[in-house]
Amino acid sequence: MTEPEAGRRRRRRPRQRVIPLESVPAQRMRWVFGLLCLGLIGLMGRMAWLQVMQSSTLEARARSVQTQRTDPLGTRRPIVDRAGRLVALDEERFRLWAHPNNFRFPGDDPSVVRQPLDLARRLSGLLALPMADLVQRMGDRPSGIRLAEGLDPETASEVRRLGISGLDLEAYSHRVYPQGNLFANVVGFLNLEREPQAGLEQSRDRDLQRHEQSRSLRRGADGTPLPDNLSPGIFFGDDLRLQLTLDARLQDLAAKALAAQVNEWNAKKGVAIVMDVRNGELLALASTPTYDPNRYWDFPPALFREWSVQDLYEPGSTFKPINLAIALQEKVIGPNDTVNDIGQLQIGGWPIFNHDKGANGVIDFATVLQVSSNVGMVQAMRNLQPLRYWQWLSKLGLESKPDTDLPGAVAGQLKTREQFTTQPIEPATAAFGQGFSLTPLKLVQLHALLANGGRMVSPHITRGLRSGDGLARRNPILGQPLIRPEVTRTVLAWMESVVEKGSGKGARTPGYRIGGKTGTAQKALNGVYVPGAKICSFVATLPIEDPRYVVLVVVDEPQGRNAYGSTVAVPVAKKIIDGLLVIEKIPPSGGHTAHQPARQPAAALDGDPDGAPAPAG
Structure with missing residues (x-):
């Protein structure tokens, strides 16, 4: 670029306009300053209003945004068996x-609304429901x-x-019951509204309800829990469990053996009970028919009650050892005494005879139990004054409700004092276990009294609430002493002879000393005996040298001419005893000659294969 051209460009640039500065009027400045001060004063006033006058309201609003509140679902405590196996739990x-x-x-798009069919396509596979049903x-x-x-x-x-x-x-x-119908008869169930309907769920409802409260926890913007304002125990969980005395393994064994026998004999129902005689704990309480508490609506309501603690029956010959213990305690008979069984008696104009209507001659009391002699029992108990006899039956609690935690337990029925003492037939029939009624649970309690040396312990199925993984130990040995220990030892020896030589031979187990008594009683309904209806039962105590357990099996109305305690109830008890010996690790009886297993059924209508009298009771 030449110098003339550069000069021409410089000449073409426009000159910049210079605006002269003017002073701002003081009045305008005062107005601007005043407006700024008013804004600042308003802002400060607003801040003061929010922080002083509305602080509590705003703080509460902030807390509600920051606080997560969890309401309890109303869960219940679980139930476990004696070994900690789950019986009932909430899911x-x-x-x-x-x-x-x-x-x-x-x-x-927010304006789009899908059709139910579109939703059904997405959910059908996930919910395992047909699309048509969902729509x-x-x-x-x-x-x-x-x-x-x-x-x-x-x-x-x-x-x-x-x-x-x-x-x-x-x-x-x-509520879920993982054992199915195994414990339904004692645990019960909750209906769809979570209302307890039967069993322990109903009787221990307050103990099974968890102590829950609404939980509030403040969180920061990123979800981190804030440590302030935490109430004590907010993270505490109620881990208490109701522990039973029942053993799921023994309960399952007893339930299967009982159900098979009830089906084989076409019976109405049956129950099997195993009790620790030292403290009254029940290791098994199985009854059939039963129901599944997970699907209780599929079963008739009559099955929801446990009949072994709510229904009465006449025990028959299984009560004879109790009567002999009373007679020994009152010293109206001796351990070595005998009676003359002539086969039939007339008492107050009523005939009394043995089950086979035969006479057994002069026999001792071990033989009385072996052959289940009704006549021998009447002759033994007639030595006891009727009033004293009635007082003993009352003292043993026949007409009292048992002290138990089993729901629905009822008292037995005993004739009035006047009837018993003025009508000779009443003490006579009571001598062989008829004319009064009790529950199977009560009979187990009375046989436990014989087994533990004469103490009346309370049958129960719970050990209480326990926390964590710890399990409760056995309850301490308690019980009111009623009968002298030497009396109970004598009766147990007589009961052992029933298993050795009498109708209880089917319960013999090599290496173990077991006592027992069979029973086949007439069934009464509303005070009248039902023709052809009977109840077959068997009670066992083991081991005789150091009694620990009583096993009772009762089968109601088995069908068939050969239905006796020895043929119907003993086989079930034998299976339960075999399982009990293994589960409880009971050692063989020391110094006792083991018996060989029986080669034939324990007894038949016309007598057993070893020549012992026919099954009795």
Whole structure:
């Protein structure tokens, strides 16, 4: 570029306009300053208003945003057996609610509302329900439709993962009985409204309810729990469990053996009880028929009651050892005494005879039990004054409700003092276990009294509430002494002879000393004996040298001419005894000659294979 050209460009540039500075009027500055001061004063006033006058309201609003509140589901404590196996527990389940007027899939435009069929396609496989059923359930209702019930947490999580708008999951507690029908007769169940209906669920309802409270926890913006304002025990969990004395293994064995025998003999029902004679703990209480508490609606309500503690029956010959203990205690008979069994007696104009209507001659009391002589029992008990006899039966609690934690336990029935003392037939029939009634549970308690040396212990099935993994020990030995120990030892020796030589031979176990007594009693209904109806039973005590357990089996109305305690009840007791010896690790009886297993059934109508008299009672 030449110098003339550069000069011309410089000449073409416009000159910049210079604006002269003018002073601002003082009045304007005062107005601006005043406006700024007013704004600052308003801002300060607003801050003071918020922090002084509205601080509590705003703080509460902030707390509600920051605080997560969890309401309790109303869970119940679990129930476990004596070894900690779960019998009943609460599980979290979910209800799925549908609101068709708000169905949207992730990514849908807010104005779009999906049809129920679209939702059914997504949920059908997940819920294992046909699409047609889901569409039918939703119908044309706009909202509040219960689409599914009882969803497990995994399925509920999958539903949430779908992210579908218009679906709500409601959590609730559901009672589950993992053992099925095994403990239904004693544990009971909850209905769909979680109201206890039977068993321990009802009788121990308050103990089984967890002590829960609403839980509030403040969290920061990132979800981190804030340490302030935490109430004491907010993270504490109620881990108490109700522990039973029952053993699931023995309960299962007893239930299967009992059910098989009831079916074989076409009987109405049956019960098997195993009791620790030292403290009254029940190791097994199985009855049949029973029900599944998980599906209680499929069963008749009559099965919801445990008949072994609520129904009365006449025990028959299984009560004879109790009577002999009373006679020995009162010293109206001696351990070496004998009676003359002539086969039949007339008492107050009524004939009394043995089950086979035969006479056994002069026999001792061990033989009286072996042949189950009714006549021999009447002759033994007639030495005892009727009033004293009645007082003993009353003292043993025949007409009192047993002291037990089993729900629904009832008292037995005994004739009035006047009837018993003025009508000779009453003490006579009572001598061989008829004319009064009790429950199977009461009979077990009385035989435990013979086994433990004369103490009346309380039968029970719970050990109490326990925390954590610890299990309770056996309860201490208690019980009111009623009968002298030497008396009970004598009666147990006589009962052992029944298993050795009499109708209880089917319960013999090599290496073990076992005592027992069979019973085949007429069945009474409303005070009248039902023709042809009978109750077959067997009670065993083991081991005789150091008694620890009583086993009772009762079968109601078995069908067949050969239905006796020895043929119906003894086989069930034998299976239970064999399992009990293994489960409780009971060592063989020291110094006792083991018997060889019986080669034939224990007894038949016309006598057993070893020449012992026919099964009695």
